[in-house]
Amino acid sequence: MKNIIPLVIATRNKGKTVEIKELLKNFPVEIRNLDDFGPIPEVEEDGDTFDENAYKKASFAAKVLGFPALADDSGLLVESLDGAPGVYSARYAGKNATDEQRYARILQELQGETNRNAAFECVLSIAVPTGPALTYEARCEGVITQVPSGANGFGYDPIFYYPPLQKTFAELTREEKNCVSHRGKAFRELQDEFDKVLVWIRQNMPIQERFACEHEK
Ligand code: IMP
Numbered sequence: 001m002k003n004i005i006p007l008v009i010a011t012r013n014k015g016k017t018v019e020i021k022e023l024l025k026n027f028p029v030e031i032r033n034l035d036d037f038g039p040i041p042e043v044e045e046d047g048d049t050f051d052e053n054a055y056k057k058a059s060f061a062a063k064v065l066g067f068p069a070l071a072d073d074s075g076l077l078v079e080s081l082d083g084a085p086g087v088y089s090a091r092y093a094g095k096n097a098t099d100e101q102r103y104a105r106i107l108q109e110l111q112g113e114t115n116r117n118a119a120f121e122c123v124l125s126i127a128v129p130t131g132p133a134l135t136y137e138a139r140c141e142g143v144i145t146q147v148p149s150g151a152n153g154f155g156y157d158p159i160f161y162y163p164p165l166q167k168t169f170a171e172l173t174r175e176e177k178n179c180v181s182h183r184g185k186a187f188r189e190l191q192d193e194f195d196k197v198l199v200w201i202r203q204n205m206p207i208q209e210r211f212a213c214e215h216e217k
Helices: 014-023 050-065 086-091 099-109 174-180 182-192 194-204 207-215
Strands: 005-009 029-033 069-078 117-127 133-144 160-162
Touching (some): 005 014, 005 050, 005 194, 014 174, 014 182, 050 069, 069 086, 069 099, 069 182, 133 182
Parallel strands (some): 005 029
Antiparallel strands (some): 069 117
16 A cells, blocks of 8 residues: 555646646655546636635635645735736736736836836645645745746746846746745745645545545555
8 A cells, every 4th residue: 555645736727737746746646637537617716815815726626526635826926016916917917818918018017117026926725625724835036027038937937037046937947947936945845744744634534535545556
C-alpha cells in the first residue's frame, strides 16, 4: 500500500495547471484536474479577497467530486492603481479578453506613471469534501515594464519585471519562475508541512473516502 492520495487541482487555467503539476511533482499525490471529471458547474469567483476565492474553488471541487482539492487564487496588484487589478486580474479587460488585452490595459493605465511598483499574490487553499480547508499565502514584488517582453509563462508575466533576476517573468524558464514566484513560495510553505497536511487530509476525509484514499494504488 503506497501512501499516495488523490488531489484535484481546481482550475481550468492551463498555464497554472502546468506550473502546479511541476511544483507538486515530488509530492505523494496523484494529481487530477477538473477536466478529468467531465463537466461540473463553474464557481463564481466573486469573493473580495484571494483567500475567499481560493476557498470557494477548493471547497466546491472537493464537495462536488468527493476528493481533496487544491485551488490557487492569485493576481497582480499595482500600487499606483490602488491595488488593481487584484481579484479582478483574470477579467480585467472583460470576461473573454486575452492575456495580451489584459496587460495592454495595465500598460495603458500606467502611461506617464513613474511609480510602477507591483506584486503578485497567491493564496492556496486545500479543502476536503466535509468543508474544512488549510491556507497558504505568498507574495512576490516587482515592477511593471514599459513594454511587454518574453514569451514564457502566462497572464501578466511579460510586463512583470523581477529586479533580482533582471528579467520579466516571461523571460524566465518555468523552473526559474517557480523558484521566486508568489505561487512557488506558497507551494514551498505547503511542501515544508506536507507530512502534516497529508495527516490532516486523511483525518478530515469522510470515512468512505478516507478508506479509498488509504487503499488507492
Ligand atoms: P485566478 O486565480 O484563476 O482567478 O486568475 C488569476 C489571474 O491572475 C490569471 O488569469 C492571470 O491573469 C493573473 N496571474 C496569476 N498568477 C500569475 C502569474 O504567475 N503570472 C502572470 N499572471 C498571473
